[in-house]
Amino acid sequence: MLGDFPGRLSLRHRKEDPRTCSSIDTHSSVSDNPSRSRALSTASPPERDAPAGDVLRDPRVQRGHRALQPLPFRRHRHRQALHQPRRRRAGDARDGGLLRRGTAGGPRKHRRVPGPGPLRPKPGKLPEDLIVFRPVPRGIFLALLTASVGLRVFLATLPGYVSDVESYKRWALGAAIAGLPAAYEVTGVDYPPLFLYALYGAGRIQRWIEPESTPADLRDSALFTFLVKSPHLIFDLLLGGLLYWLVAVRGLWGTARTGVAWGRLVALLYLWNPAVLFGSGYWGQPDGIHSALAVAALAALAWDRAAASGALLSFAGLMKPLAAPLVPLLVLAAGARRGLRGLVLAGGGGLAAALLTLLPFLATGRIGPVLRKILLDVEAMPFTSVNAHNLWWLLGAWRDANAPILGPLTPRTIGLTLFLVSYAALLTRAARLLRSPRIDAGALCARLFLGAAAVVCSFFFLSTHMHENHMFLAIPLLLAVAGRSRHLAWLALGCSLAVFFNMALHDLELPYCMPSFLSMPVPVTNRHLDRPFTLLQLVGSYLNTLLVAAVSASTWLCAWRGKV
Structure with missing residues (x-):
């Protein structure tokens, strides 16, 4: 399966490797993107059978060389999920700021609120700065x-x-x-x-x-x-x-x-x-x-x-x-x-x-x-x-x-x-x-x-x-x-x-x-x-x-x- 392939995969950014003439991704890692992981985990298997962990061979390259090929996705939504940049969620703190959700009914928009601050406690949960008793x-x-x-x-x-x-x-x-x-x-x-x-x-x-x-x-x-x-x-x-x-x-x-x-x-x-x-x-x-x-x-x-x-x-x-x-x-x-x-x-x-x-x-x-x-x-x-x-x-x-x-x-x-x-x-x-x-x-x-x-x-x-x-x-x-x-x-x-x-x-x-x-x-x-x-x-x-x-x-x- 694709999860066993080493290296990086992408359909947009490629460059030729002089050793393998393979398409190697330099854009992002699958493990770094949860949305891609979910999309790839539900993707269809390749059309040719191959042992698990083996590398698919391309007959167009010289003998002795191997090439990594991307999977052919059957549905367009998989391709969109693969290329769509990761959407940060509300409450995800980065650079000392908080991302908040936009108005209901429209597209999910986020805006950065300056300054760090504690998150609102969920029902039944207490932030650390308020805990006094047990x-x-x-x-x-x-x-x-x-x-x-x-x-x-x-x-x-x-x-x-x-x-x-x-x-x-x-x-x-x-x-x-x-x-x-x-x-x-x-x-x-x-x-x-x-x-x-x-x-x-x-x-x-x-x-x-x-x-x-x-x-x-x-x-x-x-x-x-x-x-x-x-x-x-x-x-x-x-x-x-x-x-x-x-x-x-x-x-x-x-x-x-x-x-x-x-x-x-x-x-x-x-x-x-x-x-x-x-x-x-x-x-x-x-x-x-x-x-x-x-x-x-x-x-x-x-x-x-x-x-x-x-x-x-x-x-x-x-x-x-x-x-x-x-x-x-x-x-x-x-x-x-x-x-x-x-x-x-x-x-x-x-x-x-x-x-x-x-x-x-x-x-x-x-x-x-x-x-x-x-x-x-x-x-x-x-x-x-x-x-x-x-x-x-x-x-x-x-x-x-x-x-x-x-x-x-x-x-x-x-x-x-x-x-x-x-x-x-x-x-x-x-x-x-x-x-x-x-x-x-x-x-x-x-x-x-x-x-x-x-x-x-x-x-x-x-x-x-x-x-x-x-x-x-x-x-x-x-x-x-x-x-x-x-x-x-x-x-x-x-x-x-x-x-x-x-x-x-x-x-x-x-x-x-x-x-x-x-x-x-x-x-x-x-x-x-x-x-x-x-x-x-x-x-x-x-x-x-x-x-x-x-x-x-x-x-x-x-x-x-x-x-x-």
């Missing part, structure tokens, strides 16, 4: 999930942040003994009522196990510590499941990262997050509860469930007031997507949830103490920064937030003004982005999450009265969109580290367990604990404040630009 197989996911639950159970038995955990035990036992409506009058609860429902259940279980126990007896009880921390574990698992659903089912990470394997990854990124393990698992802070409710509220709004969204955000605010700054964003989004109907549904859902939560206190006529705690609880610790690594940590922590520092202006007024200005600018921009008729539910949800994360971060960095863990809500919000770009992934990582370091550096024991030079005291007093800071605490707190500032500014800019 999907998680089912076996690895189950193993890591089991290990996470086991670790959380162990952490739930540890004392954690002792003063807060002891308060939770006292509230739980008091509510179980005196009844839920009287808890605010008996135990001095300083949380909104939804958290009291969770503690009430823990107290009832403890009373059923040990009927004669008192708060003094249960101070060091590992079982009771586990019971008051168990709601945090349950809601953290629910939040991990919600993130799994958003990525695996709703495709919040984009079409290239949709499926159960990517959903497993985002769930593990939350459950194994150091800030979650330390703050919720070890310290026992209930941030996972209001975070799960707030994330669910934003997701419900993105898929046109305005009433459910209002109810969930109301529950989040009645769990912890840190969800309140998200109300204007939800109102704007509901009005932009559904108009007046959306506003009515969201408001009605929120009001119904609030009435349902406050119903036991309304029925017994004890709503007064509850409302005072909800509305005036912010003045419980009226300081510029309660160990929060924000703007006021740099300007002076643990100072009176209501004392004038710039004429009649107080730190509280300055911080609130800065936050409202940044929030108003963000809402103005978001109103234009959310009204786009071409935006789908996934992109809307991503923009809502990014905008909410910007609100949480800016509120933490600019406002007074902030504690170490008050930026926790930004972690699941950023993880929910982390797979959409490398920049968002870095933001999620930076936020997780910032929240973790803010809590770890102010732990009651951890900073003093470091090596000698890190735990060395410095001549700066910690006004919270009335003891000197360690070198690690002082230097680390200022460095972490810079990290918080960078994360807050970058998140705000991403939300402003609408880049998701």
Whole structure:
């Protein structure tokens, strides 16, 4: 066959070889041209029989000389395919440029676009410059999930942040003994009522196990510590499941990262997050509860469930007031997507949830103490920064937030003004982005999450009265969109580290367990604990404040630009 002939073949460019008088091609090689290879592979065999690999002899040449003869093609299309120059395809990069297809319906034209650039990813495939994460197989996911639950159970038995955990035990036992409506009058609860429902259940279980126990007896009880921390574990698992659903089912990470394997990854990124393990698992802070409710509220709004969204955000605010700054964003989004109907549904859902939560206190006529705690609880610790690594940590922590520092202006007024200005600018921009008729539910949800994360971060960095863990809500919000770009992934990582370091550096024991030079005291007093800071605490707190500032500014800019 022709494929066994050595040399080159052509019908156009020939020159005589003085040794063989044969027609030898000098134009192109068959192997260099895929279109010719396909044409020649389907060509008809020569008319004369010859052994495979033998050379056909031409009787017109002298004896002893051999000549290579081209095959006689039977159809004209073979000759056209043989001589037609190779047509470069769209996406074939040469000389630093890309060839693109012409308009449909006409001849295939190509034009050169200057400059190198990455190709558009095909569905299900990722270009190398965007790959940050990897999907998680089912076996690895189950193993890591089991290990996470086991670790959380162990952490739930540890004392954690002792003063807060002891308060939770006292509230739980008091509510179980005196009844839920009287808890605010008996135990001095300083949380909104939804958290009291969770503690009430823990107290009832403890009373059923040990009927004669008192708060003094249960101070060091590992079982009771586990019971008051168990709601945090349950809601953290629910939040991990919600993130799994958003990525695996709703495709919040984009079409290239949709499926159960990517959903497993985002769930593990939350459950194994150091800030979650330390703050919720070890310290026992209930941030996972209001975070799960707030994330669910934003997701419900993105898929046109305005009433459910209002109810969930109301529950989040009645769990912890840190969800309140998200109300204007939800109102704007509901009005932009559904108009007046959306506003009515969201408001009605929120009001119904609030009435349902406050119903036991309304029925017994004890709503007064509850409302005072909800509305005036912010003045419980009226300081510029309660160990929060924000703007006021740099300007002076643990100072009176209501004392004038710039004429009649107080730190509280300055911080609130800065936050409202940044929030108003963000809402103005978001109103234009959310009204786009071409935006789908996934992109809307991503923009809502990014905008909410910007609100949480800016509120933490600019406002007074902030504690170490008050930026926790930004972690699941950023993880929910982390797979959409490398920049968002870095933001999620930076936020997780910032929240973790803010809590770890102010732990009651951890900073003093470091090596000698890190735990060395410095001549700066910690006004919270009335003891000197360690070198690690002082230097680390200022460095972490810079990290918080960078994360807050970058998140705000991403939300402003609408880049998701």
